[in-house]
Amino acid sequence: MDVDPTDIPLAEPGPVTMTKVKSLWYMSDMLVIYAGDKMFQVPLSILVRRSPIFRDMKLVARKLTTITTQPAANNESAATEDKVQDEGGDGESNNEETHEGIPVVRLPDDAANVEAFLQAIFNSAFFPPPPVYQDEGTVRGILKLSHKYEVNYLFRRALQHVEVRFPFDLGELVAEVTRRQSQVYPLAYWITIELGKKVNAPWVLPAAYYMLCSHGVSSLLQEYPGYLDIPEERMKCIRATTAFTAAMSSVHSFTQVDAAKLETEGECDDPATCYQTFRDLHARLLDAISAGRTNVLTHLSDCRLKSAKLCSKCQAYAQAEYENGKQEFWNGLPEIFDLPSWEELLRERAEVMRDPSHRWGNYQT
Structure with missing residues (x-):
């Protein structure tokens, strides 16, 4: 005779010992960030897990007394602190400064860049990897701040987007240049060159240099905003036009x-x-x-x-x-352009990117 499994009495469940999953255990502490004319309120416990720089800030260190995160090693802490000081100082905090009772940190960075950076951290749909298109301003802002504040996964993703526009593969570069033929933006190339050097991503520079110099000397002689430090780069590119x-x-x-x-x-x-x-x-x-x-x-x-x-x-x-x-x-x-060989450039890329063999392809249109 068949027995209906539902008729079999189930053993009473024993007591369950609950285990706290520390990597998914977030505290309710919040932090207000001021940047330019904008302010943001974000969960502190998530932010410090993404960025060792924020973890090392004095205000954040005080707040972390109730948060179970692994502190940075002394040498890492010193290195990251030096890095932020070199790039314009870390976030300033004042024991007396709060917003609606929440501690405030002031960042010296561009407000739009900070907004994009925080959106990318706290909104997973905001900054997906290629081939989903991202505008150049958003990419540059996130690249700059993810490098400065050492949010490595976000830094690699921003580099993926830069590589779509400035490929290290000949065929992909020709396709990208052909696509851009009616869109000549020398200023964007100058900005990419300066930023690529600043974040130590030299493998994107040959394509940026090529796009800039392929428009002839006239585009190199244009006046550009004073915040670009390009006199040496300009002379290098002018000399390159001979080659x-x-x-x-x-x-x-x-x-x-x-x-x-x-x-x-x-x-x-x-x-x-x-x-x-x-x-x-x-x-x-x-x-x-x-x-x-x-x-x-x-x-x-x-x-x-x-x-x-x-x-x-x-x-x-x-x-x-x-x-x-x-x-x-x-x-x-x-x-x-006085850069290392492609072999050396791609070796350096492999050290930065977790999966150097992955090709991101062109943007979806």
């Missing part, structure tokens, strides 16, 4: 062909047509160089080359030479 101009010729050297060789060596199925096409391509190159253009990697787009009136043999030759020329230029790009 870019030389690369315009070398990368596209395949456009110079000998008509006699096309006819006699049997490597072309239509010498007359192919020779004229190569001449036209070379004439366009000379016009671009005369006009001061330095867009080495996108002057001759793949689509334009593939649609050129060339026989299959000449098409294959031109495509191979073009790809080799671009790759050679790309390999030497860091050296033009």
Whole structure:
């Protein structure tokens, strides 16, 4: 006879010993943060778990007497305190200053940056990783403050977004530059260069330098806001345009062909047509160089080359030479700007990013 399992009497549950999960045990302490003309009220216990800098602040240290978090090691505490002092001082607190009875910390940072930074910490939907699009101002603000206050997971995520705009892969850079052709913002490139150096992310610099210099000397001579410290960088980029101009010729050297060789060596199925096409391509190159253009990697787009009136043999030759020329230029790009080799840059990236093999792809549109 079948027995209904629901008819079997269940043993009475014994007493349960509850175990506190410290990593998910938050206190009710709150902190008010002033930045510029904005103020924010946030849970202190969460903030100090994200940022050792906030954990080390004197006011926060006093508040932590009732919060079960692991204190920073002495050497880490000293290092982080020195870092914040170097970048404009840590948050200022005053025993007498409160807001509605809640302690206040004043931060010297830009209010909009602080808002984005705190939103990213306390609102998981605010700053997702790529390919979800984030505007450049938000990315820069979070990158800067997550580095300053050592919120490492957020710093890596912000770097992911920077890498979408300033890739370390040749094919991705060409795609990004092509996408941006009608959107030339030299100021954004200058800001990225300055910030990339400040947060020690040198692998994003070659792409930023390239985008800046690929618009020619005129974009380098524009006046920019005084908060940008770029005199040395400006001279470096102006000198680099000489190398870019030389690369315009070398990368596209395949456009110079000998008509006699096309006819006699049997490597072309239509010498007359192919020779004229190569001449036209070379004439366009000379016009671009005369006009001061330095867009080495996108002057001759793949689509334009593939649609050129060339026989299959000449098409294959031109495509191979073009790809080799671009790759050679790309390999030497860091050296033009006094940066380490790509191998060293990507090794440094691997030390920062937990999963250096992961590719973030382009933004969703």
